[in-house]
Amino acid sequence: MSIGLIIRLVVLALLVAFIVTPESFAFVFQPLTRNGQPAIYTQNSLLNLTLSHLTIVAIATIAATLVAVGLAILVTRPFGAEFLPLSRSIANIGQTFPPVAVLALAVPVLGFGTAPTLVALFLYGLLPIFENALTGLTTLPPTVTEAARGVGMTDRQRLLDVELPLATPVILAGIRLSVVISVATATIGSTVAASTLGEVIIAGLLSNNLAFVAQGGLVVGVMAVLIYDALSALERILMARTGQRREIS
């Protein structure tokens, strides 16, 4: 077992332990409190907040992946090529909207709660996945796509048996970027009453309690790093399994 893996496992174990029994880590955050403020956020269970946070991110990312990959497949087919610039613009617009603005715009329509957060994360997650799916589908080795046609595969067989499997590691790199952005951005959802770890941070900011801000931020940050790491490892495995030596962005 490599040192890197040991460190990752230790960090993961600490993270899980803190989420399940935050009180046992009170001594760590005690120095950050003032005037007898509580060291650990207890209005809501940290475990529930974390699970809800991850669920929101997962739903938004899955939806963004389906839409972005579907869109990328459409615009890389001969009949969809005309829509390539348009779809790029739409995905770019999704990225230029600050998440807070999306929340502000979505609340009047969707009300408070999880829904506007999902919309913001979904829009925010589209672009990296879409761009990577485009890259993956358009930079396949020309001899391979030519051979796929030459052996008599139909359009559908070429897409499912050759193009998508070979593009998967690159698409996964896009999903990785998108997930990490979403894990961090989801905290803002708490401003419109979505149940995420942002609640802990906001409570800390409102009551001027640095301990709350630190524990909310730490959990989000450590999760982002671990997820990024795990997905990177998955990409390397997929690259090797699909016999590719392409550089991952």
Add this chain to the structure above:
Amino acid sequence: MIEIEALTKDYLDLTVVDHVSMTVEDGELAVIVGTSGSGKTTLLRMINRLIEPTSGTVKIDGQDTRSEPAFELRRRIGYAIQGHGLFPHRTVGQNIATVPELLGWDKQKTAQRVDELLNLFQLDPAEFRDRLPSELSGGQQQRVGVARALAAEPKLLLMDEPYGALDPIIRSKAQSDLLAIQKRFGTTIVLVTHDMEEAIHLGTRIAVMDKGKLLQYAPPHEIIANPATPFVAELIGTGERPFRLLSLWKVRDLVEPGPAQGEPISADASLRDAYAECLWSGREMLPVIDESGALIGRIRRDDIAHKAERPQ
């Protein structure tokens, strides 16, 4: 039999292939040779409709290639390209099984065929079947590419510069493998190359193309002896002509009874090799042996030289 009639491909106002007509008989190995931009690859790719012709027809065994969907046509025609085009995410075995699977062969028949082809190309099935293409050498990848093209026992095989990326030693091995396979299966082959040497070595007929036009389509000795245009002559190389002619004959064709001194030469060697050996060792004649190593006679330098004269 492939009948190509007035086949033309235009891109906007550029004519890449210009009214080419030619017929490839069953069991022939037709080589299309030309410089880059001559339209040779476009011509080849119009046979299996990877490129749709602007006008003209291609008939295979009397049937117009447009009478069935392109993907079904391609499954009946083997296709091997430069840089092999193997699917990097599939094992060697899966790559070779591609067309049989598309055709719906049962698993056992496909597996048998894969092993048979691996053996044919001197790749041990147990060792290579489950490897990824990236784990093979260039020559091995190329062999797997040809094996994939042959997997569904096509009557027709198209090859686009299949040996372009190989070093000379592996290339000449691959070429003799191809000739052996053609002999064994009787496959009709159309091969594209820019290398006249390769064309003369492999082809039973050579089609010379330039600027989209078919300049000459004839057996190699005819091309060498009577080039149709100055361009064809230039492609053959005037200084090379006698030696190219010699390379078409085998020692077996000129062997006569009688003794000779020194190192013997194989009856299957080309006259070109025999002549080179005569010159190099300063001998008037060479003893000739057959495959088993038995002495079958001799070959004389003057007779060889006579064969190098321009045919009348």
